[in-house]
Amino acid sequence: MSNAECSACGAPARVICGNYEFVESGLNRVTLQGIELIDCDKCGNQDPIIPHVNDLMRALARAVVCQPYRLQGQEVRFLRKYLGMNGEAFARLLHIDKTTLSKWENDRQEVGEQSDRLIRMYALVLGEGLQQEQRQVVQDCFPRIGDSTRSVRVWINSSTMAYSYA
Numbered sequence: 001m002s003n004a005e006c007s008a009c010g011a012p013a014r015v016i017c018g019n020y021e022f023v024e025s026g027l028n029r030v031t032l033q034g035i036e037l038i039d040c041d042k043c044g045n046q047d048p049i050i051p052h053v054n055d056l057m058r059a060l061a062r063a064v065v066c067q068p069y070r071l072q073g074q075e076v077r078f079l080r081k082y083l084g085m086n087g088e089a090f091a092r093l094l095h096i097d098k099t100t101l102s103k104w105e106n107d108r109q110e111v112g113e114q115s116d117r118l119i120r121m122y123a124l125v126l127g128e129g130l131q132q133e134q135r136q137v138v139q140d141c142f143p144r145i146g147d148s149t150r151s152v153r154v155w156i157n158s159s160t161m162a163y164s165y166a
């Protein structure tokens with residue numbers, strides 16, 4: 001256990017190991033497991049220490065692309081951002097109106113099943129570090145995509161970057 005400083009109140013804080021709700025990803029259902037946290041007794045703030053952020057974001061992108069339920073708004077937005085695209089560029093790529101994309105991203109319209117696959121395909125083809133997994137993902141994960149839009153939680157082990165759904 002080492003010492004650190006709280007980013008919120010500046011008080012001395014402990015470094016502990018725990019789980020962290022990774023809302024900074026833009027997804028509200030991601031838990032990082034076994035991560036170091038700067039834990040402040042004084043104000044209750046917790047800051048994660050994320051050592052390999054690129055590896056983590058890639059694991060998360062893969063988890064979203066492989067999720068066995070239809071993509072919801074926040075997941076579409078996450079994948080678009082993973083590709084470093086703004087709404088206009090991504091809408092053009094998908095050959096849709098950008099207001100349609102905006103409705104998808106804000107859960108005001110359901111993403112169609114073919115568009116769902118297309119978004120995942122673009123992520124696999126253009127997403128940083130995902131190319132070598134294309135064949136396996138399309139063959140193994142795509143057939144398991146269900147028709148329902150259940151919200152799924154992603155758990156990522158922050159040492160191995162292995163992920164699971166719950």
Ligand SMILES: [Zn+2]
Nearest residue numbers: 006009040043
């Ligand atoms: Zn504090």
